[in-house]
Amino acid sequence: MTVKLYRCITPTDRLCACGKVHRGLVEVGIDVDVERVPLSSKPGKRPEIVKLTGQPRVPVIVEADGTATHDSKTIVVGIKAGQVQG
Numbered sequence: 001m002t003v004k005l006y007r008c009i010t011p012t013d014r015l016c017a018c019g020k021v022h023r024g025l026v027e028v029g030i031d032v033d034v035e036r037v038p039l040s041s042k043p044g045k046r047p048e049i050v051k052l053t054g055q056p057r058v059p060v061i062v063e064a065d066g067t068a069t070h071d072s073k074t075i076v077v078g079i080k081a082g083q084v085q086g
């Protein structure tokens with residue numbers, strides 16, 4: 001199972017919303033394909049994220065079926081409920 005995770009450039013999984021999601025995916029055994037996005041969340045700096053979710057913030061996950069989800073709380077709830085598919 002592989003999930004694509006768009007996340008910030010923070011180099012640890014301990015500090016931010018992106019790290020929280022990364023840890024959550026790893027903890028349930030989902031393989032993560034990580035892509036780091038530019039620091040600025042100005043929409044022009046993250047066009048791929050805006051195209052996927054209609055907003056510029058990360059974390060964003062994309063599941064095997066193409067479903068894209070943003071907001072760390074929403075994503076973590078889905079992981080814990082077993083609803084995130086690689």
Ligand SMILES: N[C@@H](CCC(=O)N[C@@H](CS)C(=O)NCC(=O)O)C(=O)O
Binds near residue numbers: 018042058
């Ligand atoms: N409420 C959002 C916050 C996401 C968030 O603040 N993400 C940071 C990276 S960890 C970001 O995109 N920061 C850039 C900015 O807001 O300018 C969530 O929990 O997903």
